[in-house]
Amino acid sequence: MKRRDFLKLGGIVAAASAVTPASSLLYAGKTTTSAIKYGLVIDLTKCDGCGECATACRIANNVATSPDNEKINNYWLRIARVKSKFPNSHEQAIPLMCMHCDNAPCVHVCPVKASFVRKDGIVMIDKHRCIGCRYCMIACPYKARSFVFKHNEGFSNPDVPKTMHGVVEKCDFCVTRIDSGRMPVCVESCKKGVMSFGNLFDPESQVSRLISSGKVHRVREDLHLGAKVYYLGL
Amino acid sequence: MNKLIAIFVVLIFGVVLLSPFVVNAIRGGMSKGVSKLDIVLPSSGKCIKDKEYMRANHMDLLKKERVKAVRDGVRTNDYSLKNCQTCHQKRDEFCDRCHHFVGVKPECFECHYYPTGKKECKGRE
Numbered sequence: 001m002k003r004r005d006f007l008k009l010g011g012i013v014a015a016a017s018a019v020t021p022a023s024s025l026l027y028a029g030k031t032t033t034s035a036i037k038y039g040l041v042i043d044l045t046k047c048d049g050c051g052e053c054a055t056a057c058r059i060a061n062n063v064a065t066s067p068d069n070e071k072i073n074n075y076w077l078r079i080a081r082v083k084s085k086f087p088n089s090h091e092q093a094i095p096l097m098c099m100h101c102d103n104a105p106c107v108h109v110c111p112v113k114a115s116f117v118r119k120d121g122i123v124m125i126d127k128h129r130c131i132g133c134r135y136c137m138i139a140c141p142y143k144a145r146s147f148v149f150k151h152n153e154g155f156s157n158p159d160v161p162k163t164m165h166g167v168v169e170k171c172d173f174c175v176t177r178i179d180s181g182r183m184p185v186c187v188e189s190c191k192k193g194v195m196s197f198g199n200l201f202d203p204e205s206q207v208s209r210l211i212s213s214g215k216v217h218r219v220r221e222d223l224h225l226g227a228k229v230y231y232l233g234l
Numbered sequence: 235m236n237k238l239i240a241i242f243v244v245l246i247f248g249v250v251l252l253s254p255f256v257v258n259a260i261r262g263g264m265s266k267g268v269s270k271l272d273i274v275l276p277s278s279g280k281c282i283k284d285k286e287y288m289r290a291n292h293m294d295l296l297k298k299e300r301v302k303a304v305r306d307g308v309r310t311n312d313y314s315l316k317n318c319q320t321c322h323q324k325r326d327e328f329c330d331r332c333h334h335f336v337g338v339k340p341e342c343f344e345c346h347y348y349p350t351g352k353k354e355c356k357g358r359e
Contacts, residue, residue: 032307118307126304127345158347165344179309 049093056189062162102226106136
């Protein structure tokens with residue numbers, strides 16, 4: 001082969017590989033994209049703290065539960081009840097879960113890269129990889145994560161995996177549901193329509209419309225973590 | 235004297251080392267060979283890859299696909315533990331028997347649901 005031909009061939013191969021990366025051809029349309037960013041808006045003016053979302057979440061995600069021991073009674077979503085010190089002030093229930101920060105401290109801190117932010121903005125734990133060091137639990141300012149202290153027996157929902165003993169678990173916006181085009185359970189289970197879930201990049205979605213109304217707040221906005229769970233009437 | 239003791243120790247060591255083979259030879263265990271695996275195979279259907287490939291590489295395949303599913307959200311129907319269940323319905327009749335035979339303890343079923351023939355606790359509230 002002449003030097004000229006060799007260079008030509010090399011050029012063709014390089015051009016072909018630049019145009020069509022093999023992985024993108026195989027999984028086109030199935031992978032997560034950075035064109036979507038999922039977010040949640042919780043309308044606290046409608047929420048009365050019935051706890052329907054919390055129980056639905058526990059059942060749907062096989063969350064390790066032990067009602068008699070507070071320490072090992074895990075949660076993905078919990079309901080905080082806030083009351084001011086003034087007399088006759090009303091109690092406000094706030095559903096709290098993982099805020100899915102863009103700049104997540106749990107991800108920075110993980111020594112084995114088990115925690116990560118998916119391209120579409122969901123903060124997830126690769127539970128196959130987690131070693132249970134609990135650095136992320138300390139790093140998280142929202143107390144969103146809990147550690148599985150005891151063997152989690154049985155499945156309340158066999159469609160999704162449960163979490164093994166010695167691993168950290170937290171809300172993942174019900175990824176398996178999202179990937180199959182459904183809403184997270186908390187959104188679906190709420191009868192009062194408190195929560196709305198959708199794509200933050202899409203200006204037509206309900207979430208972006210609620211956010212653009214300008215009345216939304218995030219918990220601990222001063223930390224500048226880019227949380228993607230917004231609250232109306234906080 | 236020291237030499238004698240050394241030879242004696244080496245002899246004893248040799249006897250201990252070879253004792254399982256000797257015992258098996260006397261009992262006739264070696265001629266029997268390895269007993270055939272009692273695996274319940276599905277009567278019909280075709281696996282996603284051929285038998286030989288799956289026997290040798292199913293764990294690597296599952297591992298590769300699980301990373302894609304968790305990290306990139308690529309949830310294909312073919313390469314999932316759930317899809318295995320459509321043909322190999324009971325874990326204790328298929329997966330567990332071979333795993334037990336070769337002495338491996340995969341942790342898949344600690345978290346992932348796979349039906350067994352045995353009675354199990356399900357429907358926790």
